Amino acid sequence: xxxxxxxxxxxxxxxxxxxxxxxxxxxxxxxxxxxxxxxxxxxxxxxxxxxxxxxxxxxxxxxxxxxxxxxxxxxxxxxxxxxxxxxxxxxxxxxxxxxxxxxxxxxxxxxxxxxxxxxxxxxxxxxxxxxxxxxxxxxxxxxxxxxxxxxxxxxxxxxxxxxxxxxxxxxxxxxxxxxxxxxxxxxxxxxxxxxxxxxxxxxxxxxxxxxxxxxxxxxxxxxxxxxxxxxxxxxxxxxxxxxxxxxxxxxxxxxxxxxxxxxxxxxxxxxxxxxxxxxxxxxxxxxxxxxxxxxxxxxxxxxxxxxxxxxxxxxxxxxxxxxxxxxxxxxxxxxxxxxxxxxxxxxxxxxxxxxxxxxxxxxxxxxxxxxxxxxxxxxxxxxxxxxxxxxxxxxxxxxxxxxxxxxxxxxxxxxxxxxxxxxxxxxxxxxxxxxx
Amino acid sequence: xxxxxxxxxxxxxxxxxxxxxxxxxxxxxxxxxxxxxxxxxxxxxxxxxxxxxxxxxxxxxxxxxxxxxxxxxxxxxxxxxxxxxxxxxxxxxxxxxxxxxxxxxxxxxxxxxxxxxxxxxxxxxxxxxxxxxxxxxxxxxxxxxxxxxxxxxxxxxxxxxxxxxxxxxxxxxxxxxxxxxxxxxxxxxxxxxxxxxxxxxxxxxxxxxxxxxxxxxxxxxxxxxxxxxxxxxxxxxxxxxxxxxxxxxxxxxxxxxxxxxxxxxxxxxxxxxxxxxxxxxxxxxxxxxxxxxxxxxxxxxxxxxxxxxxxxxxxxxxxxxxxxxxxxxxxxxxxxxxxxxxxxxxxxxxxxxxxxxxxxxxxxxxxxxxxxxxxxxxxxxxxxxxxxxxxxxxxxxxxxxxxxxxxxxxxxxxxxxxxxxxxxxxxxxxxxxxxx
Numbered sequence: 001x002x003x004x005x006x007x008x009x010x011x012x013x014x015x016x017x018x019x020x021x022x023x024x025x026x027x028x029x030x031x032x033x034x035x036x037x038x039x040x041x042x043x044x045x046x047x048x049x050x051x052x053x054x055x056x057x058x059x060x061x062x063x064x065x066x067x068x069x070x071x072x073x074x075x076x077x078x079x080x081x082x083x084x085x086x087x088x089x090x091x092x093x094x095x096x097x098x099x100x101x102x103x104x105x106x107x108x109x110x111x112x113x114x115x116x117x118x119x120x121x122x123x124x125x126x127x128x129x130x131x132x133x134x135x136x137x138x139x140x141x142x143x144x145x146x147x148x149x150x151x152x153x154x155x156x157x158x159x160x161x162x163x164x165x166x167x168x169x170x171x172x173x174x175x176x177x178x179x180x181x182x183x184x185x186x187x188x189x190x191x192x193x194x195x196x197x198x199x200x201x202x203x204x205x206x207x208x209x210x211x212x213x214x215x216x217x218x219x220x221x222x223x224x225x226x227x228x229x230x231x232x233x234x235x236x237x238x239x240x241x242x243x244x245x246x247x248x249x250x251x252x253x254x255x256x257x258x259x260x261x262x263x264x265x266x267x268x269x270x271x272x273x274x275x276x277x278x279x280x281x282x283x284x285x286x287x288x289x290x291x292x293x294x295x296x297x298x299x300x301x302x303x304x305x306x307x308x309x310x311x312x313x314x315x316x317x318x319x320x321x322x323x324x325x326x327x328x329x330x331x332x333x334x335x336x337x338x339x340x341x342x343x344x345x346x347x348x349x350x351x352x353x354x355x356x357x358x359x360x361x362x363x364x365x366x367x368x369x370x371x372x373x374x375x376x377x378x379x380x381x382x383x384x385x386x387x388x389x390x391x392x393x394x395x396x397x398x399x400x401x402x403x404x405x406x407x408x409x410x411x412x413x414x415x416x417x418x419x420x421x422x423x424x425x426x427x428x429x430x431x432x433x434x435x436x
Numbered sequence: 437x438x439x440x441x442x443x444x445x446x447x448x449x450x451x452x453x454x455x456x457x458x459x460x461x462x463x464x465x466x467x468x469x470x471x472x473x474x475x476x477x478x479x480x481x482x483x484x485x486x487x488x489x490x491x492x493x494x495x496x497x498x499x500x501x502x503x504x505x506x507x508x509x510x511x512x513x514x515x516x517x518x519x520x521x522x523x524x525x526x527x528x529x530x531x532x533x534x535x536x537x538x539x540x541x542x543x544x545x546x547x548x549x550x551x552x553x554x555x556x557x558x559x560x561x562x563x564x565x566x567x568x569x570x571x572x573x574x575x576x577x578x579x580x581x582x583x584x585x586x587x588x589x590x591x592x593x594x595x596x597x598x599x600x601x602x603x604x605x606x607x608x609x610x611x612x613x614x615x616x617x618x619x620x621x622x623x624x625x626x627x628x629x630x631x632x633x634x635x636x637x638x639x640x641x642x643x644x645x646x647x648x649x650x651x652x653x654x655x656x657x658x659x660x661x662x663x664x665x666x667x668x669x670x671x672x673x674x675x676x677x678x679x680x681x682x683x684x685x686x687x688x689x690x691x692x693x694x695x696x697x698x699x700x701x702x703x704x705x706x707x708x709x710x711x712x713x714x715x716x717x718x719x720x721x722x723x724x725x726x727x728x729x730x731x732x733x734x735x736x737x738x739x740x741x742x743x744x745x746x747x748x749x750x751x752x753x754x755x756x757x758x759x760x761x762x763x764x765x766x767x768x769x770x771x772x773x774x775x776x777x778x779x780x781x782x783x784x785x786x787x788x789x790x791x792x793x794x795x796x797x798x799x800x801x802x803x804x805x806x807x808x809x810x811x812x813x814x815x816x817x818x819x820x821x822x823x824x825x826x827x828x829x830x831x832x833x834x835x836x837x838x839x840x841x842x843x844x845x846x847x848x849x850x851x852x853x854x855x856x857x858x859x860x861x862x863x864x865x866x867x868x869x870x871x872x
Contacts, residue, residue, distance in 0.1 A: 021726045031774040135727035137581030145573030148747035290457045290744035291571035294734030308726035311584035325761035338467040
């Protein structure tokens, strides 16, 4: 039987996950492929460190070039993470005509264009299902399955840490800081959680998803980013009162002739499937012209889910090797020569409905002043609510408004004026309404 | 630019859907493929019939052999439906070395093995994404994306008519007959709805999904089938009381060394994503060993969603043609030589928890008699409820029980005995509990 040999750079959690999943399913993978997959070597940082048992029968080296230069190896799996070293090793491997599987979203978000260009030059494939949404086959869906569709919007819950924190705050009533500590204890948040809670991890993933969905290059720097650190229990309770759930979203959408891309916590209507995606689960809801709404849901992180996605890429790549069909699907779904930068909307031009919470002195005439400013700035309201039992824990009282769709620039202008009123005691909170 | 020519057999709803979606997205498809797709001809039954505008610039013929014999055409799309004619035309086309796209679930469920064998002999691809779940790329997910997974269970809502009827009964409180009439008026149920409401359409789809998921041949005749015709409002109200929603499921699962496959209405826990799949939407929840739960959701029928799925198959096939990679993925995910019949569980061996509703005379000692029989037959109970306000509209009162997991044979034995009690006034209703 034909053997296809794999070299893995990185012997950590995901690397051993790949070895585990391959070991469990070796016979069914062989039955699919008509060939045997074999991990021929794994490059690790420190040979003296104890390794997962799944790697016990595999040759380890601390020199990644041994793996890259091995003529028997046709697929290099990069699981080192980080941008510089990983990028250089991948480029060296491509120049040795090795096909590449990676789960490195940071690398693709910053150096994807360069890597894909060199890969095309050398005629090799670069697959990256594990980079977004862990085990959910969302890259394959956007790159291949939805090839007949014009996609108009993607709404993703693509960061498990923030979904866990907001789900736990919703269920327990605990505040943000206590819930973050709990997430750290459970291993769902890192010691430095900034990249997750601040939205940067989701922004990298959104740039990759948007590039595939809208078939133009979207950079991480194009994505407007707002973290979840400011969410209060009062916002969660109010969302529930009006039939919404607060979710950490990554949204890319066509607006007029442009693409708008943003990461932010939003009020998601309980009528949307996304409102029911809880805990560490991820999902991407796609809206496209012929199919309408479709959704892809599953575990967005973890050793086995991500290992499974990486292994699925290896199998797909092995099929291309066996059929001599490398390059069968272009790296970014469209032919290299057709790739153009996306026209990104200025953030102030993005249109959305909003939830607004004003914190004001409890005295007559306050609502009138706020409503007048909103009207002058062109915001039209669906709901205004002054009768809120919930204690906001400040020296003010809340007024809540839900708006119809409005440009972000008009919203900012209105909030700026309202926050300067002497009757306003705390900055106004605003969150987008989604799927209402 | 390279042109890949397509011939369509069948100029009805889906055929014109394919033409419409291609026409809308011709430039982006070209950018993906680096080639132009062209519908060269459509075979219709009756040339005098008025056709959708999308077909106005395409040559029509009433002789399908003109299409099949056209040497310029490399992809034949079969959208005639039915088993005999469609099957013969597909076999003729394969013998002319044409690749085949079909959305014909009935044909695949009954003659799939024969068609795939001939296709392998002639080295052509047969794709069938549109046969199950309309536009949801569930076939591609099971056949390719989840290639690294051992799948243990699939739970699908794969019939839009029955999901619409049960959703509408849940929302409106109307009874089954009135809701079925409404579904017919809205075009969501056919004039003869038997294949949908009786579960046979879902059984065909489940046989295809199970063959791919469990990598062994599962026939339509292997699937146990129960329709939705017996669902009462009292069952819907009781489900809601206990945190469940009644959904029309198609379930395939590994139990011990066998596969069990069944179509039935079930009590689905509101904690399961499936409980939130409403109206005509479809979804398939997959449980697999490394990834855990994943779900694929979208519109399961309709001109554009199904047209979109067929066109995605055409694009995928065109990629194989351009890379000379036909046969890159085996028809049924595993190599032909490895395909074996599935070991199907006898229906009486299937294990599940159940909702039971007994209709009894309102007199002392009845619950004791029922509980004694359940205990003797080995059923253990989670909840028993006698205090039901809901009027059951008969001359009895209801007793409700939710059981722990039990073999279907034990359940049947218990129900048979209970239904013979003089205190039982109507046959006992039983539905499986899912995702509790």
